[in-house]
Amino acid sequence: MKIPKKQIQKHSSVKSTLRMTPISHKKGKGLPETAICKECKAVYHSKKWFLDEKLYEQKKALKDVHVVICPACKKTQENVPNGIVTLKGDFLKQHKEEIMNLVHNEDTRSKQYNPLKRIMKINEKGGEVEIQTTSAKLAQRIGSILFKAYSGEVEYKKHENMEFMRVEWRR
Numbered sequence: 001m002k003i004p005k006k007q008i009q010k011h012s013s014v015k016s017t018l019r020m021t022p023i024s025h026k027k028g029k030g031l032p033e034t035a036i037c038k039e040c041k042a043v044y045h046s047k048k049w050f051l052d053e054k055l056y057e058q059k060k061a062l063k064d065v066h067v068v069i070c071p072a073c074k075k076t077q078e079n080v081p082n083g084i085v086t087l088k089g090d091f092l093k094q095h096k097e098e099i100m101n102l103v104h105n106e107d108t109r110s111k112q113y114n115p116l117k118r119i120m121k122i123n124e125k126g127g128e129v130e131i132q133t134t135s136a137k138l139a140q141r142i143g144s145i146l147f148k149a150y151s152g153e154v155e156y157k158k159h160e161n162m163e164f165m166r167v168e169w170r171r
């Protein structure tokens with residue numbers, strides 16, 4: 001892709017310069033052939049991320065392996081989730097362990113498909129649980145799994161850009 005440099009310079013202002021600071025990263029761009037994440041041990045190989053302890057040890061032993069922080073760990077560090085699921089209600093309080101097991105199972109399943117789609121953080125306050133995810137779709141799936149398993153009420157609020165989803169499940 002060619003970007004006409006002269007044109008950008010001509011029209012650039014302070015605002016557009018700010019917007020151009022590299023906050024988000026294009027998928028896989030700039031990544032070497034093989035890399036490992038020092039935080040979660042994910043391995044980047046053949047343009048994909050894997051979570052596999054054996055593969056990690058194998059790649060770690062390579063002389064020229066690139067040690068990086070994967071996009072999911074970066075999101076966690078910078079505290080920028082793509083999904084937030086809030087759980088509330090008396091039923092939740094009574095069955096929290098069981099419900100959270102279901103949530104953790106979905107996290108494990110999701111990471112097997114794509115290590116970058118995972119739960120970042122779980123906060124609990126005043127009997128409510130807030131689950132932050134790196135993926136809007138994972139947030140949506142957690143909501144729909146809880147609804148299927150326990151019914152109750154579920155609400156999805158999708159952002160315009162489709163990259164962020166807020167989910168609330170109550171029972």
Ligand SMILES: [Zn+2]
Nearest residue numbers: 037040070073
């Ligand atoms: Zn990582």
